[in-house]
Amino acid sequence: MGFTIAEKILGRTTGEPPVRAGENHAVRPDRMIAYDFPGYTDVMFRQMREDFGITELEDPSRYVVFIDHMLTKDDEREAQVHQVTRDWCEFYGIELHEAQGIGHQLTAELGLATPGDFLVHFDGHISGVGAFNALGWGIRKDLIEAWVSGQVYVDIPATTRFDLVGEFPEGVDSRDLVHTIIELVGADGCAHQVMEFGGPGARSMAVDHRQGLCGMAMFTGAVSAIFEPDDVSTAYARDVARHAFDPVYPDDDAVYAARHTIDLSTLVPRVVRPGSARVANTSTVAEMTGTPITRAFIGSCASGRIEDLRAAALVLDGQTVSPSVELNVVPTSKKVFAQAEEEGILDVLRNAGATIAMSSCDFCFGYQQPLQPDENCISTGVLNITGRMGSPDANIFMGSPYTVAASAITGTISGATK
Numbered sequence: 001m002g003f004t005i006a007e008k009i010l011g012r013t014t015g016e017p018p019v020r021a022g023e024n025h026a027v028r029p030d031r032m033i034a035y036d037f038p039g040y041t042d043v044m045f046r047q048m049r050e051d052f053g054i055t056e057l058e059d060p061s062r063y064v065v066f067i068d069h070m071l072t073k074d075d076e077r078e079a080q081v082h083q084v085t086r087d088w089c090e091f092y093g094i095e096l097h098e099a100q101g102i103g104h105q106l107t108a109e110l111g112l113a114t115p116g117d118f119l120v121h122f123d124g125h126i127s128g129v130g131a132f133n134a135l136g137w138g139i140r141k142d143l144i145e146a147w148v149s150g151q152v153y154v155d156i157p158a159t160t161r162f163d164l165v166g167e168f169p170e171g172v173d174s175r176d177l178v179h180t181i182i183e184l185v186g187a188d189g190c191a192h193q194v195m196e197f198g199g200p201g202a203r204s205m206a207v208d209h210r211q212g213l214c215g216m217a218m219f220t221g222a223v224s225a226i227f228e229p230d231d232v233s234t235a236y237a238r239d240v241a242r243h244a245f246d247p248v249y250p251d252d253d254a255v256y257a258a259r260h261t262i263d264l265s266t267l268v269p270r271v272v273r274p275g276s277a278r279v280a281n282t283s284t285v286a287e288m289t290g291t292p293i294t295r296a297f298i299g300s301c302a303s304g305r306i307e308d309l310r311a312a313a314l315v316l317d318g319q320t321v322s323p324s325v326e327l328n329v330v331p332t333s334k335k336v337f338a339q340a341e342e343e344g345i346l347d348v349l350r351n352a353g354a355t356i357a358m359s360s361c362d363f364c365f366g367y368q369q370p371l372q373p374d375e376n377c378i379s380t381g382v383l384n385i386t387g388r389m390g391s392p393d394a395n396i397f398m399g400s401p402y403t404v405a406a407s408a409i410t411g412t413i414s415g416a417t418k
Contacts, residue, residue: 002251004159005226006194009135009248013118021158021255028151031112031119033126034143035066035103035361036085040122044144045088052148060093063147064112066103067096071360072368101333101359104128104215104301107136109335111240115229115247120146125301125382128215130226131207132233133247135194136214137224157223158257159194160185161250164201166265171416173311174209175303175380175400177262178216179270179282184260191221193257196250198228201264207236208307215302216382269415271378272398275386285403285415295377296321296408297389298401299330299357300364303380308401309340313348315405315416321353322411327404328369330357354408366390378407 003011003018011017013027034041048054057063067085070078082098089096097106104125107113113129113136120126124138139152146152162181182189195217202210210227217225227233229247237245269285298304298312309331321327329349331337337359340346346356362368364381370390371377377389377396384396399407402416 001255002253004194004254004256005133005196005228005248005250006135006157006159006224009116009118010154010156012116019156021156021257023156024153025156026151026153027118029120029146030062030117031064032062032143032146033064033066033103033107033112033119033121035068035123036081037069038081041065042081042084044147045084047144048148054148057092057094058150061095062150063092063094064107065089065094065096066106067098068101068103069361069365070367071099072358072362099358099360101331101335102301102304102361105305105332105336108132108211108236109240109333111237111242114237114241114243114245115234116245120152124218124223125215127217127222127224128211128301130214130217130224131210132237133227133229135224135226138218155192157192157194159196159254160190160222161196161198161256161259163199163259163261164197164205164264165199165261166201166263167204168264168267171402172267172269173307173400173402174205174213175398176267176270177264178213178219179272180262180267182220183282184262185220185258187219188221190217193222195220195222195225196228196256197225198250199261201262202227203230203232204264206307207232208305211305212302212308269400269403271403271413272384274384274395274397285399285413288397288413289415291376291397291413292411293325293376293378293397293407293413295371295375296325296327296404297330297363297377297379297381298404299328299332300381301332301361302382303401304330304332304336306336306339308380309336309345309349310343311401312405313345315402316352316354316409317348319352319409321408324411325408327354327408328357328363329354330363331359333359364389371396378404378413380404
């Protein structure tokens with residue numbers, strides 16, 4: 001019996017491969033990543049020094065911290081949160097990146113996630129690095145174990161395989177794919193597993209769409225997601241990698257918990273209705289057409305990359321955002337912002353009436369411009385649970401950049417017509 005990609009990557013980190021799904025092993029991550037946030041990193045920093053007496057790290061190069069939340073109010077609370085992080089990273093000699101964009105995107109841009117790597121974070125959206133044949137795992141309650149000891153015990157997850165064929169139709173992207181998968185397998189259909197993607201359809205997907213798909217893996221109950229490597233992902237990795245890497249492929253006779261084939265050409269635009277903790281509450285855009293909205297948001301670690309901004313610009317070119325709608329666009333990083341500016345994408349969005357904001361996580365979690373009671377927002381954010389973007393009496397719908405842009409024009413949930 002052969003091995004899955006996840007089994008191979010995790011086996012390497014034990015130092016004693018092979019490993020099988022269901023076994024428990026101490027694994028040694030290649031990177032341990034966090035972003036500063038009150039109640040998370042500040043507590044972990046204190047525990048490491050005061051509770052565990054750690055004054056020096058064995059290998060600081062394995063640790064990376066991002067300041068990508070709470071950047072837009074410029075108040076004393078923000079300053080205090082970030083200074084704690086700066087001081088801590090300086091003390092331990094840890095790599096720190098501040099206000100350069102969303103950490104999950106920077107992880108890719110900075111060559112911190114290359115084929116075969118294993119990364120841990122307290123935020124499950126680190127799974128987005130699966131686009132590059134790296135395995136990212138959110139281990140919120142156990143991250144302190146990894147940061148203190150350099151390793152963490154995990155149950156090796158089983159894998160569900162998705163063989164993708166065909167190509168996306170116009171106006172459809174990976175956001176529609178992930179919600180189609182959830183409808184197919186259920187909100188816990190990949191519980192405690194890794195989602196593995198391959199096939200000609202996978203190879204046809206842009207890297208940005210792969211990141212968006214993998215980054216939403218948790219909403220099937222999965223611990224992570226990963227793509228088979230191909231020329232596209234290895235070329236990206238080669239341009240940014242800090243070290244040599246070996247792409248990891250599944251064996252032909254790998255053992256999977258389940259296996260599904262999805263034809264991308266059959267997908268239709270989808271919308272997630274408000275209040276679903278696991279994003280399982282999906283409908284087609286056609287079923288939701290006409291639902292009024294007051295806000296629209298394009299951004300987040302799942303959908304604010306250059307392909308997403310190109311999609312929005314394609315829909316909004318020559319159009320005008322409805323006077324009843326406020327459209328905010330947040331590129332995922334300064335690099336993406338600069339590329340979109342250079343390509344003229346941001347001018348198209350501005351001319352249509354969109355507001356372009358600095359790269360951060362602040363819109364997505366309701367910090368920068370909170371939703372007010374009774375507002376309806378359509379968003380490419382990563383969650384639509386009650387109160388996620390502001391008032392608990394507001395409603396959040398989620399869709400692709402195509403759908404969000406089209407809806408911003410009409411003032412109601414609409415499908416893209418370009």
